[in-house]
Amino acid sequence: MLLNQVSGQSFVVLPGKAPRVFSRECSCWGSRKFMKTTAEVELLYLRKDCLLIECEVSVIKEELDILVPPSDLSDHLATLLEGKIGADVTFKVQGEVFAAHKNLLAMRSAVFNAEFYGPIGDKGVQDIIIDDMQPAVFKAFLHFIYTDSMPFMDDLDDDDKREMVKHLLVAADKYAMERMNRICEGMLCKSLDVETVATILALADQHNCRNLKDACIEFMLSSNRMDDVIASQGYAHLKRSRPVLIVDVFERTVKSRKI
Template sequence: MLPEPHDWQLQYKDLKPRVAHLLQSGLWSDCSFLVGSEVVPGHKLMLSLASPVFEAMFYGTIAETNNQLIPVTDIQPKAFKALLEYIYTDKLNVSCVVNACGLYYGAKKYMLPHLMKKCLLYILSSLSPNNVCCVYEFTKVFEVHGLLKTCKQMIQVNASEVLKNSNFEEVELSTVLEVFSMERLRVSSELELFAAVDRRTRTLSEDGDQKIRNVLGKIRFLTLTPQQFVEGPAKSPLFTKDEVLSVLTNIVSSNSHLPLPDGFSACRVPRSLLAGSAEGMLNMEEDCWRRVLNYVPLRDIILSERVSRGWQKMVLVYLSSISIGILPSWALWRHVPDVRWLEVDSSSLELCCRKLGASLEVACCASEQDLKTIAEQCPNLKQDTEMEYDEARSEATFRYTVQKFRSLEGPVLSPPCYVRNLPWKIRVMPRQALDSDLLKRKTLGFFLKCNEKNESSSWSCNAMAELRLISHKPDCEPFFMKMEVLFCSKKNGWGFPDFMKWDDVLDPERGYIKDDAITVEVHVTAQAPHGVSLDWFRRAAS
């Protein structure tokens, strides 16, 4: 390391460039990370100011006490350096979607929700048919459901371009299987799907033969003409002569005496993106079609305006009578009551706003540019706000309704709620316990599970939780029990096996059960976790 010039501070007018200088030069560094084969210096105070994970690492009860190199094995050097650059300077330094995925991985690990948000915005703005499959796999792993939906839509609409792109040959076969299972794909024929599979077999390992057969089973060969099949798939080594004959005879005749090869699709309906006719709606009473339109996505209603003049008039009447909110298609946020949400991407935002006009009242957006676009077209806009992600929050309250409770025989799990970037789930089950007379009685078991699928064997998270059984009677308080425990890889579930007697839960006077369903609730407050591993997603970080 070169010696620092004298009075180097005088070179910079503001604080941020001075802090950036410390990062770039390593001056006054008091910790170092081994990332791959590179040593990256850092400053404990700066890192701890930004991340509760670094705070726990350097100043917590199990803080590092020596000055040895801190190994970082699950993040690539480029992504780790970009993470530190954001901590020190608030600048996002990524050059492609893959780098943004790797940086998101690091931001999630070190609990930097604002950086996670910026990475998602970059990924969304850079989404294209060239990288959509990579992003699709990324969203599945990190459960970014709104962005997952956007990826599916892009794959469907741009299927031909996606299938012909060289990057499609590198995606997981499980992803190929999901794409080929989609009911709607904009392709000229199933030959495009087969061509993509045929190219894929050239780079396939020996253990992929059965997976390729599963993929072939999703191709609708019976929608091809005999000539198309003979000049294309029939020449491929993926088929035996008997299979060629079997498929060909079934193409020619639906009453063929030869059965299709095992697992092959018998569907004769071509894939299509065309929606059904809306003319039947025009003959309904107004109250009827209003009720129907309440269940139709607003985006589909708006983009179908030109079906006919009658339909267009009906749509405009409907839109003028409801409160509408607009937000990015990858967002999961819903907080304004009595508002129908319109999910759009940036490319169609202006078009939708122009059609909505004065009907739009609420907008939840992720960028100032989007808000400007909306404001220009929508004079009645009452509320606008910037999207925030809170998976790194320290506490949360979430509920779960258990249906068909009286006939419940085994455990049921709620969807995950994220606190400290860890998935938390409610677990409810019937249990048998001994009463004071040593007789068995049925009880309600109520548990809280944390991070159950993480592969790390050394993670831990200390948490306080209040487990509640909600009464449907307005004047009754919920029944609750509290606990303060340490969740870890060896014990990722804590709770109460005899939370309440089963008969007491069913007692109508207590009001816990309604329509054969009960509602349970958990309020959890968690400290920063230790040793959490995200090793199961390395490819996007590389």
């Protein structure tokens, strides 16, 4: 804009033009259009061969796109578990010893919290014997406590993997690990077959896993292979150990046929 040196007002030379953006990539500077001089222009805008130009300049800082790496907290906690640095409690499981940290265990499990810091807990306990869990299962259980994720099990075949998950579900129920319990339920729901569904149904009922229990019964009713399920060893065990479940399955079968 040209500044009128008589009135002090500004005059837009090129009206309607969008603001010009100057950047490193821009090779075009200035304008090719010029204003023709007249006596009036020289009188108002040109004084002593001086031309006053008013410019509005906005400096925009470019935002830096900083790449933030994903969280690696779980990796550090896994390293803490493996390195045993600062461990203040040990678990003896069928001859194997596992070191851990009371604060972290108590934070993750209400059962451990009560055992270590509750009114009747033993704050000074340093050695705990676990006699109802296999070493491999307890190791996987600690892995979940520290990392909030299931351990790597791709090296196991389907049967061994299913057995591991069943044991982890029992551990999750014992130590009030709700998220772990739900994950185990989901994994077992995806592994149901006619040979194992009855056994898993008994397990679900024993540990109050309602979703898994319903999934087992629905599988038995919808698979059209009820005869194969009844012929399985798991079903025979189910009849002996939890006969009430057989009644439940029978009642749902009757209801489904009516529908």
